[in-house]
Amino acid sequence: MHFPLTPHGQPGTLLAICGFDGTGKSTLEEAVLAAVSPTSPCSVAWAPTEWWRQDANIRRTLFGSGPGQVVPEESLLHFSLADCHALQADVILPALARGELVIVNRYLFDMVALLEARGLTRPEWLPGAAARIVAPDHCFVLDGAAEMIVDRVVRRDGAMPGRFDQDVRFTERYNTALRRMAEANHLTVLRADAAPGENLRRCLDVLRDAEGRPFPAPAADPVAVAHPG
Template sequence: MIKEQIPGGLLIAIEGIDGAGKTTLAQSLARVLEAAGARVVLGKEPTNGPWGTRLRQTAATGRLSPEQEVEFLLHDRRQHVEEVIQPALARGDVVILDRYFPSMVAYQGAAGLPLDEMLHANDFAPRPNLLLLLDLAPEQGLERIRARGDKPNHFETAQNLERCRVIFNQLELPGKVVIDASQGEAEVLRDVHAATVAALARRIAEDGGMNAENTRKLERLSAN
């Protein structure tokens, strides 16, 4: 199958509190878009790089201060942007991220750091064409975490997740679409696919307008 290129690529970030279903959705959306002919790069933050690995290792103990967490996250994100995200977008790929800089703003913001300063610290990070916010009540997120056999870490308390949820919903960023994550997986994917098709249409229209070739490309990539 010939893979479709999108001039400038398409950057999709999936956000939300723990237990909202981000990883499951990222994988499902990647499969749908690949089947439709897109070239997809699936990423996750924190990454498996040296900074991301060190940060995840501390999640169960809470030994880092919010300022140290931000330092690690920014180092990790810069490497991710330079080595993965920007090259993929330059190739015309669809990049799907399971967490991105809004998570840092929400989680470290819930710990008391200024939101505007953290947004400014992430100016180097390309803004998503589509920011999918999976909105879910903290109690339901914690139920899902326990149901999959995981033990909640120090980030995953009802009080902290509620603070994060409030910040996620308050963030005003281009391309933001709020999805009801209390739905079943099929319903969430349906809503996300519709939002992705709309984002694709906007992105492709930027490439010389919706001529016959771009219309055909959108029809292929919108197949479900």
């Protein structure tokens, strides 16, 4: 599905990093920030926001924990869209207006992939409802074998039976949905099993070509953070 997102029209640059938990989003985010921030103003943001993450109904529906109520899948989608709008109004657009490079860990595409993996058929109204979400100037999708990704999460968090982020079949459904969106929306796919420095170099090359600014090349592969996201 193609999403006709809105150009933000601000002097800054919006860079989104997408992918399932464990693909290395946080590693790449921190590496780009370390490479770019010495010469250019930067901001970072996480999607979904804490408002979404800590909602009792979200936690009950996704993780089966807490006192909330299990809500319908379309309700999760509505809440996700509201969260996207809140994040861009409160964090993304003000930083872009200041001329900053805004690095967002996860974006709309991740939220839709999550719900598709849970079995939600995309409603016909979704593209129109998402149309006023701002389009990233650059969006990188980290993709890899579901077995490898789940193994990373299990090694990081310990085995948690029943968790969707430790389910190989769920992870593959998520990856399949995200790959389709990457193709339909011309997003740049990176290999989750690539060396961190390789993915960083690809990101910086894209930024240099598009921005015309001399972002420095990394001297060596960055060390992976302890909790790849």
